[in-house]
Amino acid sequence: xxxxxxxxxxxxxxxxxxxxxxxxxxxxxxxxxxxxxxxxxxxxxxxxxxxxxxxxxxxxxxxxxxxxxxxxxxxxxxxxxxxxxxxxxxxxxxxxxxxxxxxxxxxxxxxxxxxxxxxxxxxxxxxxxxxxxxxxxxxxxxxxxxxx
Amino acid sequence: xxxxxxxxxxxxxxxxxxxxxxxxxxxxxxxxxxxxxxxxxxxxxxxxxxxxxxxxxxxxxxxxxxxxxxxxxxxxxxxxxxxxxxxxxxxxxxxxxxxxxxxxxxxxxxxxxxxxxxxxxxxxxxxxxxxxxxxxxxxxxxx
Numbered sequence: 001x002x003x004x005x006x007x008x009x010x011x012x013x014x015x016x017x018x019x020x021x022x023x024x025x026x027x028x029x030x031x032x033x034x035x036x037x038x039x040x041x042x043x044x045x046x047x048x049x050x051x052x053x054x055x056x057x058x059x060x061x062x063x064x065x066x067x068x069x070x071x072x073x074x075x076x077x078x079x080x081x082x083x084x085x086x087x088x089x090x091x092x093x094x095x096x097x098x099x100x101x102x103x104x105x106x107x108x109x110x111x112x113x114x115x116x117x118x119x120x121x122x123x124x125x126x127x128x129x130x131x132x133x134x135x136x137x138x139x140x141x142x143x144x145x146x147x148x
Numbered sequence: 149x150x151x152x153x154x155x156x157x158x159x160x161x162x163x164x165x166x167x168x169x170x171x172x173x174x175x176x177x178x179x180x181x182x183x184x185x186x187x188x189x190x191x192x193x194x195x196x197x198x199x200x201x202x203x204x205x206x207x208x209x210x211x212x213x214x215x216x217x218x219x220x221x222x223x224x225x226x227x228x229x230x231x232x233x234x235x236x237x238x239x240x241x242x243x244x245x246x247x248x249x250x251x252x253x254x255x256x257x258x259x260x261x262x263x264x265x266x267x268x269x270x271x272x273x274x275x276x277x278x279x280x281x282x283x284x285x286x287x288x289x290x291x
Contacts, residue, residue, distance in 0.1 A: 004283040005253060007246045012275040053279075058250070061166055062177060063242030068276075069179060 008055040008122055009065040013075055015084035018045035019100040022089075043087060049127040050079060050109060056119040066119040078112045102128040106136045151266055152208045153196045156218045158227035161188040162243040165232075186230060191248070192271040193222060195256060199263025209262035221255045245272045249280035 020043040021035040031039050038044070052075060056065050082092060088100040098104050110124040123137040163186040164178035174182045195218060199208040225235055231243035237251045249270040257265045271277040
């Protein structure tokens with residue numbers, strides 16, 4: 001007989017936004033060397049994919065870790081509305097203070113989703129393009145690291 | 149350690165309904181998934197087995213054997229079936245991708261004799277999937 005199981009649910013969402021990679025801490029030359037064409041002062045955009053993974057006990061009455069009827073509007077309110085079709089550097093307050101790299105976007109999305117009341121947030125993974133993806137599972141790493 | 153993943157697609161119908169709930173609660177909680185006529189998905193199953201490759205074969209396990217196990221345990225049971233009515237392991241359960249993943253884990257775990265079952269992932273659509281793994285602090289699914 002096998003032991004207790006851990007279930008997680010992952011949902012993919014999308015938003016489109018523009019950004020510019022530029023740090024005032026560096027000279028123009030250093031910015032140029034570091035960020036290359038991503039530093040174009042007019043900005044550029046991506047179709048971002050956000051993968052949200054939640055975990056927790058499966059409710060025997062619903063068969064669910066959490067109801068998408070709760071998760072979808074939560075992600076819509078916390079992430080999609082404030083990020084979709086926006087210029088991240090100016091229109092998302094956190095990126096007035098930090099460079100909107102995908103690493104920082106990933107952590108910011110994780111921070112905003114941590115308050116989901118119906119299940120535990122396990123991981124946020126974002127795709128900036130189909131070739132680049134970034135994951136954040138909290139400062140302690142992936143909760144299931146121990147079994148790997 | 150190496151992880152080996154094999155994929156299987158199957159198509160099945162289902163609907164969500166809990167007889168303990170009122171008709172109104174069923175509609176509110178399950179939304180359009182509550183349609184009693186059912187609806188279907190092309191499910192994608194990814195089964196991951198972890199282990200050390202056998203030095204003589206270079207394999208964690210023979211993928212042909214895994215393919216046969218998936219055919220027998222999953223496809224023969226669930227492909228082109230109505231999950232609410234035709235899969236005894238799901239009887240009395242809401243056939244969500246969480247529950248389907250857990251049922252598939254229980255079916256496969258004793259059949260994997262080389263390496264150990266690491267993860268069962270069930271995609272209901274490209275934008276929604278459930279992962280089932282052994283609870284890290286539990287018995288480890290190997291007992």
